[in-house]
Amino acid sequence: MRVRAAFPHRDDQIFIVDRNDECGLWMHLAAITLSGGTLVDGANRNPLNPASLGSVVLFGPEGGRYAASLDRLAQAGAARKVRDASSLAVEVERLLAPDKAAEMAIAAWDVTTNGADVGEFLMRRLLTLLDEAESRKGL
Numbered sequence: 119m120r121v122r123a124a125f126p127h128r129d130d131q132i133f134i135v136d137r138n139d140e141c142g143l144w145m146h147l148a149a150i151t152l153s154g155g156t157l158v159d160g161a162n163r164n165p166l167n168p169a170s171l172g173s174v175v176l177f178g179p180e181g182g183r184y185a186a187s188l189d190r191l192a193q194a195g196a197a198r199k200v201r202d203a204s205s206l207a208v209e210v211e212r213l214l215a216p217d218k219a220a221e222m223a224i225a226a227w228d229v230t231t232n233g234a235d236v237g238e239f240l241m242r243r244l245l246t247l248l249d250e251a252e253s254r255k256g257l
Contacts, residue, residue, distance in 0.1 A: 137151055146171040149219050153188065155179040161188065169196055169226035169243060174219050176200055196226035218225070 126133045135144040141163070145151050151168035153161045153175055160182020165175045175197035181188045191197035198213075200206040221256045 148173045150174045170230035174222045194225045194229045
């Protein structure tokens with residue numbers, strides 16, 4: 119576990135990251151990310167984050183507040199739902215094949231970037247409106 123300030127060893131097959139300040143780094147480096155909490159009481163992290171960083175998302179039956187995002191990723195072929203430890207092991211083994219993980223990572227990229235143009239347009243428009251409002255204050 120990362121909380122112990124340990125770094126992964128080359129022989130490690132699983133590394134549990136429990137430090138918020140490093141999650142993005144490890145999600146980017148990991149080929150597969152299990153969405154924490156989904157096997158028991160609901161996702162505690164947004165699954166779009168690892169998906170946008172190229173990590174395949176596995177999740178359990180308890181999506182919590184991120185259930186809609188998990189379903190959207192699964193429907194696009196960008197994530198897989200597992201029921202328990204046994205089905206998790208099967209999916210991890212299947213995804214060790216680089217072509218399978220790559221297919222899912224591409225699907226995840228499509229899901230997470232779809233609509234980015236609209237978001238960028240809205241952000242530019244909002245900033246313009248804020249600038250205009252700020253300049254009217256001085257009048």
